Amino acid sequence: MRLNFYKYQGAGNDFIMVDNREDTFPKHDITLINKLCDRKFGVGADGLILLENDEEHDFKMVYYNADGNESTMCGNGGRCLVAFAKQLGVIKDEATFNAIDGKHYAEIDGDVVSLQMIDVDTLEIFDVYSFLNTGSPHHVQEVEDIKNYDVFSNGKAIRYGTPYNEAGSNVNFVEKMSADTFAVRTYERGVEDETLSCGTGVTAVALAMYANGKTESTQITLETLGGTLQVSFTEESDKLFKNIFLKGKATFVFEGTIIC
């Protein structure tokens, strides 16, 4: 099979994009998707995303983690898919699309994509961490000296540990930098490693920091290893967050054809 693909990255979270409007991609071939995402034996990416036709919206997003399994929402991937849809001529400057967690609205201006995330009505606060679902599940924990923190070992232990166990959670470590700016590093489920950034992850961090009283701002800057992202939202009532937008660059890297 000859597979045309496009590589995109959003704040260093990188994805293989495939135009699957003709429904030709072998969607259940976990081994193939895992191999395409492999950084030594394949193209290399944190995930693979299919752009498909949708009856009600501009397109549909189908997301696979690098391990080859279909997973829950990917915020940076969604932003990159909007840029890909524009490159294909499927949309102009705004889009609505269908994803596993429901309908999303997005705007694109140059290489900056602003993506509306699902509303969040449940945010659990525990002694040393918070847990919430922003389309994907996220554990949020404050640490000191985040630059030198062992994200891989500690993230992996939390991801597989109680209460998450096999189903797991993504794990975000955060350190406050200023009144409305936080540094974030994320261990991603399904990649099973630290990624350079995670869109649903920084969204979770912004909401958790606000809910924990670590910031009074509803427009928060998140510094990740791969770049800067912005999250804005409104709080409708206690811990009910709406109008959540994730904003940052989504960049085309290269395209190619692979015979597989």
Ligand SMILES: N[C@@H](CCC[C@H](N)C(=O)O)C(=O)O
């Ligand atoms: N990188 C993503 C999150 C992708 C999903 C995650 N790995 C999971 O399986 O929960 C993002 O930008 O949100």
